[in-house]
Amino acid sequence: MADRKPSLKVVSLGGLGEIGKNMTVLEYGDDIIIIDCGVAFPEDDMLGIDLVIPDYSYLTKNRDRVKALFLTHGHEDHIGSIPYFLKEMNVPIYATKLTLGLVDNKLKEHDVKAESYCILPGETVKAGCFEVEFIRTTHSIADSVAFAIKTPVGIIVHSGDFKIDYTPIQGEAMDLQRFAELGKEGVLLFLCESTNVEQKGYTMSERTVGSIFEQIFDDSEDSRIIVATFSSNIHRIQQVINSAHKHNRKVVIIGRSMNNAAKTAIELGYLTVPENIMIEPSELKNYTPEQLTIITTGSQGEPMAALSRMAASDHRQVEINQLDKIIISASPIPGNEKLISKVINELMKKGADVLYEGLMEVHVSGHAKQEEIKLMHALVKPKYLMPIHGEYKHLKQHKELAKNMGMPKENIFLMSNGEVLEISRDNAKVVNSVHSGHILVDGLGVGDVGNIVLKDRRHLSQDGLMIVVISVDKEISEIVAGPEIISRGFVYVREAEDLLDEAKNVVSEALDRCSWRKNTEWSLIKAAIKESLREFVWLKTKRSPMILPIIMEV
Template identity: 50%
Template sequence: MKKNIMPLRLIPLGGLGEIGKNMMVVEYGDDMIVIDCGQKFPEEEMLGIDMVLPDFTYVIENVKKLRGIILTHGHEDHIGALPYLLKKISVPVFGTKLTLGLLEAKLAEHNIEDTDFREINPDKAISLGCFDINFIRVSHSIPDGVALAIKTPEGIIMHTGDFKIDQTPIDGQLMEFEKITSYRNRLLVLMSDSTNAENSGFTLPEKSVSDTLKELIGTAKNRVIVACFASHIHRIQQVIDAAVGSNRRIVVMGRSMLRNIDIAQDLGYLKIPPKAIVDMSELKHIKAKNLLVLCTGSQGEPLSALTRMAAKNHRNLQIVPGDTVIISAKTVPGNEKSVNRVIDLLFKNGAEVYYKSVSEVHVSGHAAQEELKMMINLTKPKYLIPIHGEYRHLQYHAQLAKMVGMPDKNIIVTGNGNYA
């Protein structure tokens, strides 16, 4: 696209050239919408900083044009900055049921009330100003994620959100391929998730973790402690299923884990048999072989349940020889030191420890190279803008597009604050 000629503007305010704080402005004439509003975890050299936010200035200065914020899914890097923006402006926020459920809890923590929530049904289009927005269900490491197909006066643009192509999803909700292919040869621009563009092949299905979890949890002779992301509802479901299948009661630890399980269960995204989860006070009455602790702390966060158990300063539970600990998550870049420190402490205290580099206890929620090529082949867009990734991920994604025949000049690798 030539700058300044086309009145359609796509302005990334975050998530290009970095992992995190995803935010994209779509603007045409007097209408503007924002896709996602995420936060980023600080890098190691940013001492004393808790979180990093996108630069909202452009949105605040143009708030008169802003018709709504649309959330693709409920991950922190897509909703985490919203409380800070909503303290400055008020605007309708659109999202699927689970995404809004998670956001509501987050806003309550920030004492933000009266937000204008608009729940979307992925089968119904919405209109905001000159934009008509259609939703496409996608697979990812959190339920209820959507991609967006936005009809603008210049043509249709698609934003994939975060996705992978999982043909056997945990909740049975298959990615809506038929909707995606209905846009074949009709897209002006495809903006697609580049997080895993360095990884060859296909990302393994989430279900593949199930067998490993069942095996480890089923054969453990004593207590099992599993740490995973509190937002990974599919993973939590698999851990619960494996625990129930091996006759274990589940104790949940960690504020965000307790909160998300509540929300997901209330909204029907988690199926938990009655009495499977018991209160922390039951801990001492349950035999070691009948107990599974599900907790936060997969990133070695200093105040998390897992770190405190490992350091033997948790009030209710300390790691002892014979415990099995499973860290069912990837290590987010920047957290390697803290995670390794916790793993070392767990070993020192005599636990058997399983984590991603030694056991198949985690698969990614993002599309690898073959899936990214497939997304381009299914849609055949005129232009591709790789989004959600550090610069090398965007470059790799551009290479993939070339491999499937897109001309160089139609692949736009850009960065935050530039517009296409």
């Protein structure tokens, strides 16, 4: 007899084949739950775009079935799209305390309300036919969890982002026993992160950075110390504050996102700050360099962030000099290498001493390397594996790792965003795809910038613009003004007067040729102007600016 029971479907709307905009959907019968709702940062060719969010139209189309959104931790690539998503969907959020605190900040900024529930590691939430258990992990942000999800076909484990840190800065270590127990019970599918799967060995404990900080503070008797890191890395900030306190230095936090994150972390008890250690940026002038520590944003070389402005002598409160020792306590997110290099060079030119990853162990990753991933596989012992959270090469490498541990290759699913894995107790296969993709956010516009607008932006950015203006009086069949040519980003007009005069002649000749007096199809006349001008400009300059003819009837 055929099995008429519904099967479990697993589909990622983001996070596969990319680092960013993580969002995974689990679906059984009439119930849908979502894990994470993150953003990605724009690629170099997405000119002017602020953020990239997943295309979740599949969920808005199935809105009545969506029961809950579960969050693994408070990083942008896991929570950044929530305000946009909640403007369209009414879904309760379940997350740990710090994650919810960071989400609340975001929702307030966007003026969006949400129904949310604070869950402790170890607790279980029922959502439709799913039971979702929160399991403590360790990562570069506090309060990270993995999920064990009881479904009608078996247990699914979602790793979230993790590293195995046996000596975390705050709170307990990762709940490895629970993963082992689940492995014994039998896990059907493991969704496991892949970020650092190319790297051999183990990721070092966060604490190792603390000892390096201690060394640096010991060796910096005359210097002002400036530390740049991720604003969400509360444990890193804690370690800087600890060292500053030990060396009788005051601490200033600079940068909006850093201040927000620190404030939330202090309120919720994730950051312990000794009394009277914090000062305001305006008080910097009251202290000597050796009495100060600055914690700042900008570890990725982001042009608008505080560290980049300091490097460009464009920061109101901090002027870099040879008494500064600057620690870049982060590694560049792929794509940001050039930006951060530029900032380091500028800081060094100002005489500052700059310490960064590669020179000193001033950063450790928050993601598991090969041996930690292997340990998790050994504990969870899944029947099926779906590598997540990685570019294609990472997912592929993760498949190799699992194969080398003895997992049959047909049980490992190398998936793309939108592909649907259908899974029952003893079978799993990719059955079809649902709509997925990305939505671009530019200012207040969500999704209004698409391929055509981007193509124009690229054209304008590479070749500039020529506008041809002609005024005609149809009654007397005369050109009363023009052709005028205005250009931007094409040539420097003052040095190209001859070229532009010639161009005007070309336009006049084109007008004569298409006998505009008889022809009233303005679009044909515009096309003729464009065509002749394009040819002329290419011949003279080997450039092809965007050409916009404007014909005004007076």
